[in-house]
Structure formats: structure tokens, C-alpha cells
Amino acid sequence: MVAANEEVRDGVRKRCAAAGMAAALLVAATLLSVAPARAADPLPSWNDGAAKRAILAFVAETTSNGGPGFVPPAERVATFDNDGTLWAEQPMYFQLAFAIDRVKALAPEHPEWKQKQPFKAVLAGDVKGALAGGEPAIAQLIAATHPGMTVDEFRKIVEDWVATARHPRFNRPYTECVYQPMLEVLAHLRANGFKTYIVSGGGAEFMRAWAEKVYGIPPEQVIGSTGVTQFEMRPTGPVLMREPKVEFVDDKAGKPVGINRFIGRRPVFAFGNSDGDQQMLEWTAAGKGARFLGLVHHDDAEREWAYDRTSNIGKLDKAWDEAVAKNWTVVSMKDDWKTIFPPASEP
């Protein structure tokens, strides 16, 4: 009887130990969210091809503890261009659409704009004419609409704009003209311990107003072009004023500079879509160890746009040649992406 009970106890104890371990592992898996992330396809909007396989292989390699490509969590830095890489950039940079809408809104306070280009053309609805002035015209539109207010006031204006403005072709908020396949890459990287950064020629404070909500990227991980700001103590308290002076252009050779200034580490993963991203990719590629370098190629006129070597916006020429020569990943929007944009949030 004693012996029999001992035997029963032993058997139960073994199963009991197994059950205890299972419970512990279940809690561990739930807390770490490891098991579910690996079980499903983390990139469902990507067709099975070289690009998708390269992304998945890089993440698997860099997170495989003890493996030759392992990257410690603190060094898992991934940088993404924004315009043309995370969201669309046609028929014009979305921030320029914002500036044009601001010119229209501010026109009553600026009667002189009726006689002055590029404002005159904007107010006549002739955007093409306004932009015929090239970079200087664009700079004028930005300078007339971005400074002269506090950083908090600017943020509020951007928030209101993204909540109401609609993309002319897709008739949905600009913040929904983001690439679903890239949202999945961001999420997959973060689920594997990567810090995801935006490194964009666009305005840092323009992007920070919505990047956390749209991409899950917090303001401190948004690197972009900046204007000078000035601290002022007012009777109502301190403010930071946006001055009409460019401080930093986070484009081309400015991208590695911005990365070094803000992150202070070299990325192991970088994704862009144009020659403006070439130096970021070169800087990333030049580090030791496993690397992922990616370029989105806009070759899908039907679902989005097709443009590359001769485009005024998002020109992809030299960076493309370098990508081919160095075996970086070039994503064909047409062939690699099952869908372009996320489902619409409204009917």
C-alpha cells in the first residue's frame, strides 16, 4: 500500500513537474510575446521572393543567440527613410501639400501674396505653376508656413491637417497612404528587439506629430530636417519658437551625420528608396557584421506610381546601381508587395 502510493505519487509528481514547467513556459511566452510572433507569417503582405526572404533571414540571423551574425539587443538599430519608403511621395511630397494648404489658410493675413510668386499661383489653384520655380519656390512656401510659432502650436496645426486633408488620388488621409508591407517590416523588427528610426529629409517636427500613431515610432526616434528654435521666457511661461532659419538638412550626406548625432551608433539595417538614401545605406553597410540594405523601387504605376532614374521626386539612379553592384535588396513594389496600403479606416 505504501509502496503503491509511493509509485502513484512518483508518477503524478513527474507529470506535476512537467505541468509546472509548462505553466512557467506559458507565462514566459506570454510575457515575452516570442512564440506568437514566430508562429505566424510576420510579413503577410509580401509575396514569397528574394526580398521577403532576405528580410526574414536577416532578422533570424541577427537574433540567433550564439550564431555568427548575432547582434546584441542594444545594437539592433534599424533606420528607414520616410517619403517613398514608408509612405507615398507622389504627386508631391506630402509635407509640400501641407505647406500649400497652409498658404491657402493663411492667405487672408497676407494680401501681398496675391501679387507674389509662388503664392499667387498657389492661390489661383495652379500648383504646377507654383512649383515651376523649383527648390527656391518650395523653400519660400516652407519658410512662409513653418516658422513664426511655438513648437506646440506647429504640432497642433500638423495634427489638424493630417486629420482632415485627403490625398488627391486615393481620397483618403495622407497618413493612410503608408505602405502596409513596410508597417509589417517595422513591426517584425520591433518584435525582435530592434529600435526602429525614421531618418528622413522631411521635417522632424512635421513627422513627429503623427509618426507614433501611424508607424509606432516615438518622437525620440524620428530624425529629420530641422529649423532653428529659440527658447523664450514669456509671462505665461517658457516657449520654444520656430525661427525662419534652416538648422539641418537630413538628406544625402546629411543622413549619416544625423544618424551619428542622434543615435551615436551605426545602424545594422537601413531601408530607403532614392539617391537621397545612398549615403545612409553606405554608412550602414560599412559596419562589421550582418547587415541589411534595402531600396523600394517604385515600379507599379497601376497601384501606385512608377518612377526612378529621371524622376524629380525620389530619383533612384546611383543608389540603384550601387545596390545592384553590392547585392543590396531592391524591392519591386509590383512583384514583391501583395498590397500597397492598409485597409481604409472609413467607408
Next chain:
Amino acid sequence: MVAANEEVRDGVRKRCAAAGMAAALLVAATLLSVAPARAADPLPSWNDGAAKRAILAFVAETTSNGGPGFVPPAERVATFDNDGTLWAEQPMYFQLAFAIDRVKALAPEHPEWKQKQPFKAVLAGDVKGALAGGEPAIAQLIAATHPGMTVDEFRKIVEDWVATARHPRFNRPYTECVYQPMLEVLAHLRANGFKTYIVSGGGAEFMRAWAEKVYGIPPEQVIGSTGVTQFEMRPTGPVLMREPKVEFVDDKAGKPVGINRFIGRRPVFAFGNSDGDQQMLEWTAAGKGARFLGLVHHDDAEREWAYDRTSNIGKLDKAWDEAVAKNWTVVSMKDDWKTIFPPASEP
């Protein structure tokens, strides 16, 4: 016999279920590290007083879910000055000691320094004479030693210096002349979901070379003064060159500017020690909700130094008046801190 076995099985099963739960909770506690952090005194080097109580109360209030002072984890931003707040700044800023050591090391390549101030005085061992030239002399010493190399080369030089240089009074590495009570504050904040940042007038790249090891603060959370850097493509690959041009001075009114540029959110907690931190504290204080504003007062000539309103280094005058008027926390090094520095790492 069957009944008896059933009874035994039931008893074991109950204990087994309890054991499984215990195992699960143990794993959960280990993974979240919550229980141990709350159980012990998180600030053992602080005497029980108003300053310690204010820090603990702030953390408890801001992390109390559902409470009136609750701050969501994403917004738990804490900023710390470095010189005089996290580590000592006497008899001179440690980065200046670095510049002086570099002048000595580089002297063979600069025979002209023998006839030129402030270098001549430095090389004659007359640091006081060298610094008699004030800010311009200091700027010359920095300009002669900090630029003209890649960011990677500079980092290596700083790493080598902190590994070998010794503080003249305490005869231990400068990186051990850090304040043990403040290390505990950093750790307590991080254990409660805060992101800890350095916001210092010191050089960002100088601090980044050791801040992670010494404070647990990663490079991307180190905000400081910067020089211009330039991307260059060399035959051996891309480099970032440090140019002889100041880009940004992260001091006084520059601190809120730097905070906005790098973090893009207003801190809820800020700690400094001098008038150079006043605007950072004002900017932090002006936000809505629970706030902690702290100043370290150096009033301990025996264990460290005593200086405030009339000091050339770390002058604490106007910020002190504002702290008293607004009920910010002023820490008395003498009365609030049981110990100043951590135990020595070497005999």
C-alpha cells in the same frame, strides 16, 4: 486501494497545481523584475530627508496606474545634467582635463605650441596660467584637440583616456568620480519605466564613449554640445570627420532646444546643479501634471567641494533662487548623501 490512490492523487494534484502556479509566478517576477525592485530601499545612499522622500513620492505617484499623477510609460522622460550633477566638475570640468592631456600628447606634432598661449602654459605644467585666458583659452584647447579626426577615432581616444587618467584629488578614474546617490536615482527611474537622458553642456561624443558603461545611459540618450561632422567617402569606405566648427551648445537656453530636438517630448523629471540647468528645469516644470525638479547643491567641502553663487564652475545662483521660490528640490550633498562616490574598483 483505488479510492486510496485517488485520494493520494488529489492531494498531490492540489500541491502540484500550487507548485505550478508558484513556478509561473517565479518566472513572471524574474522576467519583470518588479517584486525585488520594490521590496528593498531603492536609494540606500540617501539619508532619509525631504529630497529622498520627494524622489520616491514622485516615482510612486507617476507610476500609480489610475492615480491623478499617473504618467504613461512612453512619456516617462527624465533628464539629467552631467557635470556637477552625475559626476564631479572640480577642480575643472573633466573634459577640459582631457583636452589638456591631449595637448600634452600632441605637443611633439606641434612645436609652435611652445611659444603660443594657452598651449605654452599647459606644456609648462601651469594649468592655472593656461586657464587665465578664460573662455577663449578653453575654446582654443578644445579646438586644438577635438576635431580633425573621424568620430570613431575620437571615441577610441576618449575610451583610452578614461581607462588611464586619474582624478588629481581622488586618485581614481574620472568615471569613478560619479555620484553613487545619483546612480541609484537613475536605476530607480529605469526600474519604473523611465527613459533616462543626459542633457549636458559637455561634448555629446565625449560622453557617449563611456556613459553606457558608467551610467547605463545608451548613446541615443546622451544629448550634449556638438561640433559639425562631415561625411566623406574614402577608398577604404565612408567616414564621418569631426570639423573645427561648433554646431550646437547644449547649455542654458540651449538645453530645452536640445531636449525638443532630440526627444521631441517634454520631460517630467529634470535634475541639474547650476544656472546652466535653469531653463531645462523651467521647461520641464511648465508641462502639465506631476513634475520633479531637482538641483544638487555642492555644500560638502570635506567629502567633495563647496561652491555655489560665486563659483566660476557650476555657478548656482539664479536657479537656486527660483528653486526656493517654486519649491523645487534642493539636495544638500552634505546632509542628503550618505556616500558621495561608489566603492573603488581597484585597491
